[in-house]
Amino acid sequence: MDETTDMADGLRERKKRQTYERLSETAIALFLERGFEKVSVAEIAAAAEVSKPTLFRYFPTKEDLVLHRFADHEDEAARVVTGARGAGSALDALHALHTHFADGLARRDPVTGLNDDPRVLAFHGLLYGTPSLVARAYAYQRRSEAALAGALGALGGVPGGSVGARLAAGQIVAVQRVLAEENWRRIAAGESADRVRPDAVVAAELGFGQLRDGLAPGGRS
Structure with missing residues (x-):
């Protein structure tokens, strides 16, 4: 594996971690504001500017957004x-x-x-x-x-x-x-x-x- 590939892999991992954090922080902010049960996954995805399928690739359940x-x-x-x-x-x-x-x-x-x-x-x-x-x-x-x-x-x-x-x-x-x-x-x-x-x-x-x-x-x- 060459240096360019290593750098690309490292960049993908950083972006993945950033997405994890952004989705989780967006969800928690909404939950704290309105309550866990009153916020839908669709609303979280929209606020984080991702699709629902993308959100579920990172977090299989709504609860995982908090427990991340x-x-x-x-x-x-x-x-x-x-x-x-x-x-x-x-x-x-x-x-x-x-x-x-x-x-x-x-x-x-x-x-x-x-x-x-x-x-x-x-x-x-x-x-x-x-x-x-x-x-x-x-x-x-x-x-x-x-x-x-x-x-x-x-x-x-x-x-x-x-x-x-x-x-x-x-x-x-x-x-x-x-x-x-x-x-x-x-x-x-x-x-x-x-x-x-x-x-x-x-x-x-x-x-x-x-x-x-x-x-x-x-x-x-």
């Missing part, structure tokens, strides 16, 4: 485990995941729920206030669990083999979800991210500590 923001996070936990230096056991992987979550709290990463930017709050309100989006989000969560289970299984040393890896992955993803939802709930109720953060750090230590007890050799399941 989670796409990069779908295998995030698995990538953290795979990329952790010196990770040779489930406990090493758990430590890496705890550190990653704690770093997210410090950065006010919206995925941790600890972000009080009005735009982030509006997006979370749209997501958690729309049943079909919540249902679709669980599909993303299941894929995240599967990817994490694969990464944990590749390490070895997880009690119970492949089933144990799946159980551990489910528990880890559940803890992360509960921590994020609790942070978001408090901020949505009017507390600032700065006020919530100390409790969020303690809660993360509690949640990951319980996971650590369960994964330790001879620990509780």
